[in-house]
Amino acid sequence: MLHDFAIIGAGFGGSLMALILTRLGFRVILIDRGQHPRFAIGESSTPIANIILSQLAKQYDLPRLAPLAEYGSWKQSYPQLGVGLKRGFSYFQHRLGQQFQPSFNHESELLVAASAGAHDADTHWYRPDFDEFVAQEAVAAGVEYSDLTDVRVEPDGSQWLIEGTRAASPVSWRARFLIDGSGEGAVLARRFDIKSQVHQFHTDSRGLFSHFRNVPRWDALQGFSRGQGLEHPFCEHPYPCDDAALHHVFDGGWMWVLPFENGITSVGFSLDRRKYPVRTDLTPVEEWQLMLSRFPSIQEHLANAENVLPGNKMIRSGRMQRWAARATGPNWAMLPATAGFLDPLHSTGNAHTLSGIERLAALFSEHGLNVNSTDFQEALKTYETNLHAEVHLVDLIVHGCFRAMAHFPLFAAYSMLYFTAAIWAEHRRRNGLWSKQDAFLGATDSRYVQIVEESYRDLIELTQQPRLTATEDHAFLLRMRERIAPYNLAGLCDPGRKNLYPFPV
Ligand SMILES: Cc1cc2nc3c(=O)[nH]c(=O)nc-3n(C[C@H](O)[C@H](O)[C@H](O)COP(=O)(O)OP(=O)(O)OC[C@H]3O[C@@H](n4cnc5c(N)ncnc54)[C@H](O)[C@@H]3O)c2cc1C
Numbered sequence: 307m308l309h310d311f312a313i314i315g316a317g318f319g320g321s322l323m324a325l326i327l328t329r330l331g332f333r334v335i336l337i338d339r340g341q342h343p344r345f346a347i348g349e350s351s352t353p354i355a356n357i358i359l360s361q362l363a364k365q366y367d368l369p370r371l372a373p374l375a376e377y378g379s380w381k382q383s384y385p386q387l388g389v390g391l392k393r394g395f396s397y398f399q400h401r402l403g404q405q406f407q408p409s410f411n412h413e414s415e416l417l418v419a420a421s422a423g424a425h426d427a428d429t430h431w432y433r434p435d436f437d438e439f440v441a442q443e444a445v446a447a448g449v450e451y452s453d454l455t456d457v458r459v460e461p462d463g464s465q466w467l468i469e470g471t472r473a474a475s476p477v478s479w480r481a482r483f484l485i486d487g488s489g490e491g492a493v494l495a496r497r498f499d500i501k502s503q504v505h506q507f508h509t510d511s512r513g514l515f516s517h518f519r520n521v522p523r524w525d526a527l528q529g530f531s532r533g534q535g536l537e538h539p540f541c542e543h544p545y546p547c548d549d550a551a552l553h554h555v556f557d558g559g560w561m562w563v564l565p566f567e568n569g570i571t572s573v574g575f576s577l578d579r580r581k582y583p584v585r586t587d588l589t590p591v592e593e594w595q596l597m598l599s600r601f602p603s604i605q606e607h608l609a610n611a612e613n614v615l616p617g618n619k620m621i622r623s624g625r626m627q628r629w630a631a632r633a634t635g636p637n638w639a640m641l642p643a644t645a646g647f648l649d650p651l652h653s654t655g656n657a658h659t660l661s662g663i664e665r666l667a668a669l670f671s672e673h674g675l676n677v678n679s680t681d682f683q684e685a686l687k688t689y690e691t692n693l694h695a696e697v698h699l700v701d702l703i704v705h706g707c708f709r710a711m712a713h714f715p716l717f718a719a720y721s722m723l724y725f726t727a728a729i730w731a732e733h734r735r736r737n738g739l740w741s742k743q744d745a746f747l748g749a750t751d752s753r754y755v756q757i758v759e760e761s762y763r764d765l766i767e768l769t770q771q772p773r774l775t776a777t778e779d780h781a782f783l784l785r786m787r788e789r790i791a792p793y794n795l796a797g798l799c800d801p802g803r804k805n806l807y808p809f810p811v
Pocket of ligand 1: 319320337348351455456490626643644654656
């Protein structure tokens with residue numbers, strides 16, 4: 307039987323795309339080589355991700371997905387799905403061989419609140435549960451689903467022939483349009499030998515990560531939980547710093563700590579490969595121990611952590627970046643994380659994936675599967691052009707942050723490029739100002755892109771200096787404040803805030 311769409315990859319991206327296309331009346335086959343529930347990485351959501359999820363739920367009549375867009379409604383509707391509370395983004399600076407040093411001026415901390423309270427907060431998605439739930443919703447809506455299936459994809463005239471095996475039996479489908487949501491599986495890029503443009507990225511990082519039990523709260527570990535001992539600087543935090551995407555930042559890399567309420571915490575290093583090339587002489591576990599031993603307070607944070615993956619597996623990736631030179635063709639498209647990915651810093655991945663799904667859904671809703679029409683092809687091309695602009699922009703932001711990690715005041719100031727764009731986009735969406743021309747994080751807004759490019763050049767020049775004075779740091783912060791002024795809705799880059807930004811009301 308001929309399907310309208312074949313979607314490769316049943317991560318939350320592929321499954322959600324399948325669900326929406328089914329709601330639009332298309333016949334969809336969704337194929338994954340794995341089986342839910344399974345370990346997956348990419349867990350921390352953001353306000354933009356949640357606004358898009360909620361808007362998609364509304365627009366495509368998916369009321370069962372809507373509660374997942376906020377912590378409070380998630381907990382109330384789906385207590386069985388693993389989740390973590392994310393009130394904001396917390397960053398702490400570490401120096402090689404030294405204990406973490408808090409100060410009354412918060413020079414080694416940066417906290418940016420992303421919600422007013424717990425109820426409307428963002429979440430960490432425990433992906434084994436989250437992805438399985440979305441796939442089950444797709445199946446319940448009428449998507450045909452084949453898991454544990456290895457396939458080859460072949461263009462055949464105006465159709466796709468998808469052939470493979472499931473449980474040693476041959477399977478095959480035909481479809482009019484193929485969507486590749488296989489992520490690092492890169493099914494289409496491999497099949498057509500699509501050129502990688504990853505060499506154009508400045509960011510060059512790799513991951514070393516797993517899931518753990520027994521990871522204590524960082525604020526408790528420091529002995530100064532919020533609300534105790536007014537003399538301690540943590541008391542000024544705009545939210546409890548562990549109810550967040552918590553980042554330990556150091557010269558050449560950073561660590562994410564994302565606690566779920568089921569007792570599991572996602573923890574991993576993202577390391578600049580130029581500073582920390584992979585230690586092939588060490589096992590991933592040995593390299594993990596070595597990295598921890600370099601930063602005493604991080605080591606303390608993970609001292610009793612128990613790896614929960616089978617065989618205590620630590621995952622050591624190669625370069626995390628990918629960027630396919632083509633993200634679309636006449637009758638195919640890649641989802642964002644399949645076409646291009648940078649680094650987990652600032653949690654851009656899932657929001658980017660959702661924004662791509664939103665655009666593809668709008669395209670198929672408006673043009674149907676009229677692949678021979680010029681309008682359809684132009685819309686598909688725009689999707690691709692935007693993806694390219696978006697990964698380019700994220701690269702400048704993320705790489706600049708990596709460069710600044712050695713010098714936290716620059717990191718804190720430069721990171722505001724991400725928060726400015728994110729809060730601007732949230733504002734546009736919440737106030738009905740968003741238009742379908744808006745790209746992710748303002749990537750096609752030439753004025754904003756110019757601000758990022760100028761700030762990037764400025765930062766790179768500064769980070770070439772062997773030493774920076776407090777006066778130079780302050781001057782950079784003020785330059786950043788001046789640059790972002792036309793978009794700065796949340797009083798970012800304000801020296802008076804001492805790196806602590808409450809939720810703007
Ligand atoms: C280390 C790391 C940390 C991250 N952290 C964050 C974060 O905190 N926040 C955030 O927003 N983003 C994060 N991301 C990005 C996030 O992982 C992606 O945005 C997200 O996973 C994209 O979802 P997806 O469903 O499109 O793809 P994936 O989640 O990659 O799913 C791909 C699916 O395709 C299947 N597949 C692969 N190959 C084949 C094949 N040949 N045939 C059939 N099926 C196949 C896989 O089994 C899988 O189910 C992170 C990424 C990395 C690498």
